[in-house]
Amino acid sequence: xxxxRALGESGFGILTRRIMPNSITPLIVAATLGIGxxxxxxxxxxxxGVTGDVSNPEWGSIIGLERDQIFRAPHIIxxxxxxxxxxxxxxxxxxxxxRDALDPRLNR
Numbered sequence: 001x002x003x004x005r006a007l008g009e010s011g012f013g014i015l016t017r018r019i020m021p022n023s024i025t026p027l028i029v030a031a032t033l034g035i036g037x038x039x040x041x042x043x044x045x046x047x048x049g050v051t052g053d054v055s056n057p058e059w060g061s062i063i064g065l066e067r068d069q070i071f072r073a074p075h076i077i078x079x080x081x082x083x084x085x086x087x088x089x090x091x092x093x094x095x096x097x098x099r100d101a102l103d104p105r106l107n108r
Contacts, residue, residue: 032095
């Protein structure tokens with residue numbers, strides 16, 4: 001940034017050419033990891049029953065309401081658990097892939 005300023009580049013040019021390419025990638029990665037964390041938090045809150053309406057099917061509430069059926073019908077709990085796992089993993093892998101694709105410091 002100091003070198004760009006010394007060469008006479010404007011503030012807007014420094015922002016668009018130097019700062020934005022280096023700050024977009026961490027923001028995208030943090031956002032996708034945040035979405036995965038939000039899915040886990042909502043599932044945990046639904047599991048303990050604090051999300052409100054029980055008639056609204058959510059993965060956490062399905063697991064929480066049917067946890068007594070684990071030995072008689074394990075698919076009722078395993079399917080929503082696997083869905084939560086795959087969703088969070090997908091968002092984490094998406095963030096990692098976007099970081100690899102958009103990182104300006106990687107040698108290609």
